[in-house]
Amino acid sequence: MSESTTPDGIRARALALLYHAGSGHPGGVLSQTELVGEVWSRCEPWAERPNGRVVLSKGHSVATLYTLAGLHGMLDEDEGKTLRKLNSRLQGHGHALTLPWLETSTGSLGQGFSFAVGLALGLRYKRDDTPVYVVLGDGELQEGQVWEAAMAASHFGLHQLTAVVDYNKMQSDANNDEIMRLEPLVDKWSAFGWHVLETDGHSVPAIARAFDAAHSMKDRPSVLIAHTVKGKG
DSSP states (O other): OOGGGSHHHHHHHHHHHHHHHTOSOHHHHHHTHHHHHHHHHHHOTTSSSOSOEEEESSGGGTHHHHHHHHHTTSSOHHHHTTTTOTTOSOOSSOOTTTOTTSSOOOOSTTHHHHHHHHHHHHHHHTTOOOOEEEEEETGGGGSHHHHHHHHHHHHTTOTTEEEEEEEOSBOSSSBHHHHOOOOSHHHHHHHTTOEEEEEETTOHHHHHHHHHHHHTOSSSOEEEEEEOOTTOO
16 A cells, blocks of 8 residues: 555545645544545445445535545546636536546535435446445434435345445534534434444445445345544544
8 A cells, every 4th residue: 555545545536636625624524534535435436337336415525535536547646736716627516527437426425325225226226236325424414314314224124335424523603412412413313214334434444344244144235333533633
């Protein structure tokens, strides 16, 4: 593993993108690095036949995806410097019409999760067991759309769907508890019929073990509640 592909190397590259942009969401980009990196490596979106589908529902943290795409030759370094600029392909939220390797465009929080549920259900109808991963921010869980989608995923038994919650306990304006508390979060997901796993969101081996446990489930979707640090590193 080269230095640039370690979690800290990915963080440094993502921060460089945000520096050139002059704006963005560094806290959430830094907290999700290990999570998105592990999902990316499992899905292999750069391959001719990817092993999975990845949806970044917390789309404002898309700088991580742009960084990983650059490391795999899907974007060049000069284009990375155009992040959040007018007429750039690299918008503050991913835009699938200009970046065909993205599963979906994002915007209002919660929509990416609903898209991922629909994607998994569509694959089910095609008898396709390709795994679907969707990464959410914890503040995003305050959106009612998230829980509608969670209820649907459980109802349809979408076992190939794994949700990942970047649980850094903060959002743009304040701590989650000051805006709208989420606890008891494990109990909430369990009550919606999901297989719930908790892990250290900055330990790649622990994340990998949790994903393996999620894949062992054959009757329900799984959610990985990953405890992270906002602005890690």
